[in-house]
Amino acid sequence: MAKDEPVSFVVFDILYYKGEKVTRLPLYERKEILDVIIPVNTPVLSKVMSVNSNGTTLFKLIEEQNLEGIVLKKKDSTYEIGKRSYSWLKVINYQYTNVIVNGYRKDDFGWLLSYDDGRYAGIMELGVPKEEKNRVYRMDKRDQNDKFVFIEPVSCYVKYRNITKAGLLRLPSYVSLNA
Numbered sequence: 001m002a003k004d005e006p007v008s009f010v011v012f013d014i015l016y017y018k019g020e021k022v023t024r025l026p027l028y029e030r031k032e033i034l035d036v037i038i039p040v041n042t043p044v045l046s047k048v049m050s051v052n053s054n055g056t057t058l059f060k061l062i063e064e065q066n067l068e069g070i071v072l073k074k075k076d077s078t079y080e081i082g083k084r085s086y087s088w089l090k091v092i093n094y095q096y097t098n099v100i101v102n103g104y105r106k107d108d109f110g111w112l113l114s115y116d117d118g119r120y121a122g123i124m125e126l127g128v129p130k131e132e133k134n135r136v137y138r139m140d141k142r143d144q145n146d147k148f149v150f151i152e153p154v155s156c157y158v159k160y161r162n163i164t165k166a167g168l169l170r171l172p173s174y175v176s177l178n179a
Helices: 027-037 055-064 130-137
Strands: 009-011 045-047 069-073 088-092 095-105 111-114 120-124 141-144 148-160 173-177
Antiparallel strands (some): 095 111, 111 120, 141 148
16 A cells, blocks of 8 residues: 555654653654654655744745745743743644635634635634624625525635645635625
């Protein structure tokens, strides 16, 4: 199966070494341990690239490649299992596009999105101000079913992380209505 679906394992940190928990060691020491364990990256096993300083330059390269983003980590940070750490900061390379709002969910908030060509683009649940929600709720209704109310289509500018394998916007978030 590996010939048809090659698998690789990419390591970004280490929690245990020689049977001992190393999460309390600073990041730079954990990276040194990884260098001992994985001295050379291979197609099957590799370490996440680590760059000291030059974060702005790296992020520009990420933008050029349309990659998702980077994580900034303090060199002396410990690994906090199950917690969000203020020592690690995710910097996301958001993408932006215009989509069509065709309707909204009847139960939990969510706008039904499509691309200009009519293909389904996903549900937007994030960042919509109350006044804009109300504006859409007041729009002319075209139809409805048990889950959705369909409205006269309106253009909306959104930001999103990437496009999924299914062709949907990942975590679309409101920027503005174009109507």
